[in-house]
Amino acid sequence: MTAITIPANFTELGLIPPLLARLTELEYQQPTPIQAQAIPSILAGRDLIAGANTGSGKTATFALPLLQQIHAEKPLSSKNSKGNYVTGLILVPTRELAKQVADSIKSYAVHFNGSIKTIAVFGGVSVNTQMLALRGGADILVATPGRLLDLISSNAIKLDLVKTLVLDEADRMLSLGFTEELSAIRALLPKKKQILLFSATFPEEVKSLTEELLNDPIEIQVQSADASTLVQRVFTVNKGQKTALLAHLIKENKWRQVLIFVNAKNSCNHLADKLSKRGVTAEVFHGDKGQAARSRVLEAFKSGEIDVLIATDIAARGLDIEKLPVVINFDLPRSPSDYMHRIGRSGRAGEVGLALSLIDHEDYHHFNVIEKKNKIRLEREEVAGFEAGEFTRDAFSAPEKPMAKPEGSGKKKNKNKVQINADIWLRNS
Known part of the structure; x- marks a missing residue:
């Protein structure tokens, strides 16, 4: 794994003034650990596997350098592109995430004065509306795999000019549920491209799949459980009382x-x-x-x-x-x-x-x-x-625990198949 120097603030990440100005307006005080480590590597064109806790700023981590790269290359790409092209492709597993990511990117791009076109496409809404929005292509396309393939089959979008592919929630995108769709999309992408994988978790079975996807990637794992502001608690309850306990809480x-x-x-x-x-x-x-x-x-x-x-x-x-x-x-x-x-x-x-x-x-x-x-x-x-x-x-x-005998019954009852005895630690709720 390549050693990475962590910059102290956004100014040191190599971001251009329009992005820095927007971050100041959004009151982003300093980079999160994943942003500080990953953004310089993305700007350098490296492939990346990045794992970090949810809420750690992963969207900005790939959105900011992607916007900067497109802004720098846009005059050239605009002259050479034909048809419904896309430069940056971000694949996500759900409709809500597609819209959320696209909205965030549009917010970060405010000071580019509309020169960077970002579109979100996903199922559950009219495909015709999305086809109209894609006329002339898009600089950044945020998509769920199924809807993207629908649009490709209708010749509404082309992937032959994609320079950066981002898999957000990559563990889900590389799971069996998306294998066929992702394979079909990969076949349409150019061989030379930058690939960025982001997720909160990377199970071992998913890590093995990344080897064939990426070229000499930098791997970053930022898990800040010690400094987390999220408190995790577990309450034990009998199955029949779960709803009552939930309502009570x-x-x-x-x-x-x-x-x-x-x-x-x-x-x-x-x-x-x-x-x-x-x-x-x-x-x-x-x-x-x-x-x-x-x-x-x-x-x-x-x-x-x-x-x-x-x-x-x-x-x-x-x-x-x-x-x-x-x-x-x-x-x-x-x-x-x-x-x-x-x-x-x-x-x-x-x-x-x-x-x-x-x-x-x-x-x-x-x-x-x-x-x-x-x-x-x-x-x-x-x-x-x-x-x-x-x-x-x-x-x-776990030992088995017998069920209580109903009143008035002389018959023996079977023991529970899964009844578990144990210690209970008490804490004020």
Whole structure:
């Protein structure tokens, strides 16, 4: 790995005056660790693998040097380009992230006076509108893979002049869900290009895939867990009391902006109904909702009009909700890496945040796996009135615990298949 000198401020990163002026207006005081380490390497044309905690400024890390490179080369590229070209291509896994990244880039480019054209394309909205926007091409295109391929098949965009490819949330982009689409897109790109991979997590199976993609890349890993403003807590609870505990916590703490994660679309509506019966109003956010409805719900949540939002993992990737105080895992994520993406919605950019996971006996083993993969260890706590009995630290040798015998029954009942006994550490909630 190449050694990198960390500059002290944005002026020393080699950025041009229009970008520095905009950063001053946005009150960016000094670079984050990932920005300080990565921006000079990107400006030097190096391929990059960059891992950093969510909320660490990854979008600015690739957006600022990309804007500077395009600005410097634009007079030449404008003369030589033909048709619906694109110079910088940013691939993202979700619609919301595509719009958010494009909006950020447009904000950083204010002092280029409209000379750099940035377009976001994604599914769930009219393809015709996006085709019209792409007439004459784009300097920077932020896209979800499926919609990009649709536009390519309609001859609305060409990738033969792409100079920089960015994979945001690269672990997801390189996963099996996007393999075929990404392969099809790569086949249309020029062989010579700069490739930048950004993500909060890079599992080993993903790292192996990067070797064939990048040319002598610089690898940067910035994980600032020690200085994190995000507090992680775990509450144990019996499975049948999870909803009651959730409602209790929301009302007791008077939380006014809570993002709750579940694993399935139908679970969103089911949990919203159960919370409503307990006096907590919640909206839902998942893939079955139309794009216009998703956008309305998200904006209302960001503005504080909605107090509680129940979402699937489409909200776990890249969404930047300013000063979001609380994230709750009602269901544990299936992938340990998704745990970090979920909790990263809170505690962003130095703001204090709380990431809370509710686990029952059946969740205990899986949460041990999540901790092991992410190299964390959290105390198990309980809330008065919602005690779950005993849990064991060692979920791999968890003894079984018999179920209570129903009143009036003389028959023996089977033991629970997964009941876990253990120590409980108490802390004031």
